[in-house]
Amino acid sequence: MKLENASIRDLSHALTSGALSATELTLHFLSRIDAMSDLNAFISVEHDQALKCAADADRRILAGDKTPLLGIPIAEKDIFCTTGGLTTAGSKMLANYRSPFDSTVSDKLKQAGAIRLGKCNLDEFAMGSSNENSYFGPAKNPWDQTRVPGGSSGGSAVAVAAGLCTAATGTDTGGSIRQPAAFCGLTGIKPTYGRISRWGMIAFASSLDQAGPMTRSAADAAVLLQVMSGNDPKDSTSLVETVPNYSELIEQPIKDLSIGVVPGLLDGVSSEIVDAYNTCQEELKALGATFQEVELPHHTHSVGAYYVIAPAECSANLSRYDGARFGHRCDNPRDLQDLYLRSREEGFGEEVKRRILVGTFALSAGYYDAYYNKAQRVRRLIQSDFLSAFDDVDAILLPTTPSTAFPLGEKTSDPVSMYLQDIFTISANLAGLPAISFPAGHSNGLPIGLQLIGPHLDEGTLLKCVHQYQKVSDWHRRTPSEHS
Amino acid sequence: MTRPIDEQTLARVAQLAQLSLPEDQKPSLKKAMNDVLDLVSSLQSVVTENIQPMAHPLSISQPLRPDAVTEDDHSKSIAINAPALEADYFLVPKVIE
Numbered sequence: 001m002k003l004e005n006a007s008i009r010d011l012s013h014a015l016t017s018g019a020l021s022a023t024e025l026t027l028h029f030l031s032r033i034d035a036m037s038d039l040n041a042f043i044s045v046e047h048d049q050a051l052k053c054a055a056d057a058d059r060r061i062l063a064g065d066k067t068p069l070l071g072i073p074i075a076e077k078d079i080f081c082t083t084g085g086l087t088t089a090g091s092k093m094l095a096n097y098r099s100p101f102d103s104t105v106s107d108k109l110k111q112a113g114a115i116r117l118g119k120c121n122l123d124e125f126a127m128g129s130s131n132e133n134s135y136f137g138p139a140k141n142p143w144d145q146t147r148v149p150g151g152s153s154g155g156s157a158v159a160v161a162a163g164l165c166t167a168a169t170g171t172d173t174g175g176s177i178r179q180p181a182a183f184c185g186l187t188g189i190k191p192t193y194g195r196i197s198r199w200g201m202i203a204f205a206s207s208l209d210q211a212g213p214m215t216r217s218a219a220d221a222a223v224l225l226q227v228m229s230g231n232d233p234k235d236s237t238s239l240v241e242t243v244p245n246y247s248e249l250i251e252q253p254i255k256d257l258s259i260g261v262v263p264g265l266l267d268g269v270s271s272e273i274v275d276a277y278n279t280c281q282e283e284l285k286a287l288g289a290t291f292q293e294v295e296l297p298h299h300t301h302s303v304g305a306y307y308v309i310a311p312a313e314c315s316a317n318l319s320r321y322d323g324a325r326f327g328h329r330c331d332n333p334r335d336l337q338d339l340y341l342r343s344r345e346e347g348f349g350e351e352v353k354r355r356i357l358v359g360t361f362a363l364s365a366g367y368y369d370a371y372y373n374k375a376q377r378v379r380r381l382i383q384s385d386f387l388s389a390f391d392d393v394d395a396i397l398l399p400t401t402p403s404t405a406f407p408l409g410e411k412t413s414d415p416v417s418m419y420l421q422d423i424f425t426i427s428a429n430l431a432g433l434p435a436i437s438f439p440a441g442h443s444n445g446l447p448i449g450l451q452l453i454g455p456h457l458d459e460g461t462l463l464k465c466v467h468q469y470q471k472v473s474d475w476h477r478r479t480p481s482e483h484s
Numbered sequence: 485m486t487r488p489i490d491e492q493t494l495a496r497v498a499q500l501a502q503l504s505l506p507e508d509q510k511p512s513l514k515k516a517m518n519d520v521l522d523l524v525s526s527l528q529s530v531v532t533e534n535i536q537p538m539a540h541p542l543s544i545s546q547p548l549r550p551d552a553v554t555e556d557d558h559s560k561s562i563a564i565n566a567p568a569l570e571a572d573y574f575l576v577p578k579v580i581e
Contacts (some may be wrong), residue, residue: 097562100562164511207540240547303524305527324574326562335578361488377537383538446530
């Protein structure tokens with residue numbers, strides 16, 4: 001068994017049977033992280049803390065504890081607040097920030113016995129689709145290091161794809177789990193809004209942000225999602241809903257599962273991705289799924305609505321960074337106003353500033369109705385389209401991205417072309433729906449990702465469909481090292 | 485067509501956002517903002533009469549909890565992040581003349 005590519009289930013068996021210790025496994029991954037530091041997947045690596053957790057896990061395993069994530073090395077996107085090290089959000093503003101508390105997600109994973117190896121690179125405050133907006137430099141796609149890994153959870157995707165950890169956490173505001181999962185050949189799920197607590201997850205756009213796992217397979221994603229989900233009194237938007245047993249649920253067949261396809265939505269998508277989309281439909285049909293056309297008439301307005309709503313919420317959330325209580329402060333401020341203005345100018349990168357300015361404009365007197373209010377009305381129409389479609393089908397199949405991973409630097413000078421990368425992922429965030437990206441092909445040695453979007457709270461069906469597909473396909477088992 | 489962001493508007497928005505903008509970045513920021521506003525302008529073609537704005541993806545109400553202290557005193561771990569601190573107070577430049 002190659003430890004770096006092994007499933008959570010196989011690793012867990014090896015750990016509980018005594019064939020492998022959590023300490024050995026942790027050392028294996030830590031040495032790979034050090035050897036592949038040129039990928040820039042991590043902002044901080046927590047050697048000592050990880051080995052201490054591994055020793056704790058070994059003690060629990062010896063005592064007979066068989067918790068599924070116990071002793072499994074993971075990485076966390078550096079947007080989850082964690083104690084004992086830095087939490088930067090990929091920003092100069094928080095380059096030295098030490099969180100006084102753990103996020104609920106981090107705490108739950110820790111309690112479950114997962115071993116955090118470090119904190120992963122990301123676009124600053126999760127704003128970006130290429131990881132090139134990180135203050136710490138871009139992470140590189142292990143399938144082709146001249147290309148982006150996607151973003152904003154780019155470092156998390158690189159860490160899993162390159163075999164630097166078994167699984168990672170990400171966050172998804174407009175596609176930030178699914179797009180990097182697609183570019184790096186992973187399975188990534190953005191759950192229903194409210195399924196996972198946002199407490200301690202540094203806020204970008206609060207009505208859209210949602211955490212989720214990034215893994216090599218749907219079976220691994222099921223294990224992490226189980227631990228991460230559930231109501232949290234500290235997040236009043238987290239749902240009071242029972243979390244099903246995903247690992248059991250995914251073993252059910254998908255016979256008679258009804259999947260929707262949307263005619264006319266694939267214009268502008270690369271031909272290799274359209275081919276993978278068509279092939280995948282045939283493979284799912286062979287497993288018993290049926291396909292029918294559905295309409296999403298307002299889907300084309302998703303990008304427009306998103307790039308009003310997300311910047312508006314961002315401008316409000318990022319007003320907390322004022323240089324007074326924490327975060328970057330400019331040298332020798334003349335007065336309080338100068339302290340605010342210069343600390344924010346120096347602490348934020350270009351893309352963050354652009355979004356703060358657009359958001360502030362959209363919320364300003366005289367423009368609020370034309371932009372923000374209008375976008376919120378369109379958002380309701382987008383959600384209504386999905387809810388109507390789900391009267392007829394159990395899930396909708398779309399590409400995750402219009403192309404495979406693009407070269408580093410290709411889109412940095414044109415923010416709008418970068419924004420259009422998210423054309424297929426944004427609608428699930430606006431509507432609060434669960435959506436999963438999974439590997440379903442290759443083009444010129446680069447992974448292709450497809451996406452299933454489901455009704456609210458039906459992550460189980462999405463995971464089941466992808467798990468059954470992964471039993472008869474091997475795209476998710478391919479690794480960059482085999483390719484190179 | 486007149487683009488919505490001119491130099492005056494950019495200055496006003498930057499003031500509202502409490503961001504100082506270096507002179508050499510102003511032209512590119514102005515262009516980028518106008519490009520984004522062009523991108524979102526298609527929203528105006530959507531008929532939204534009688535459609536309620538959707539501020540949130542789920543129709544949920546704010547749950548109440550007992551009014552009891554649930555947190556320990558974190559003041560020390562909060563203070564380590566302060567750029568300037570004196571006797572447990574955050575220091576900022578003088579605001580009253």
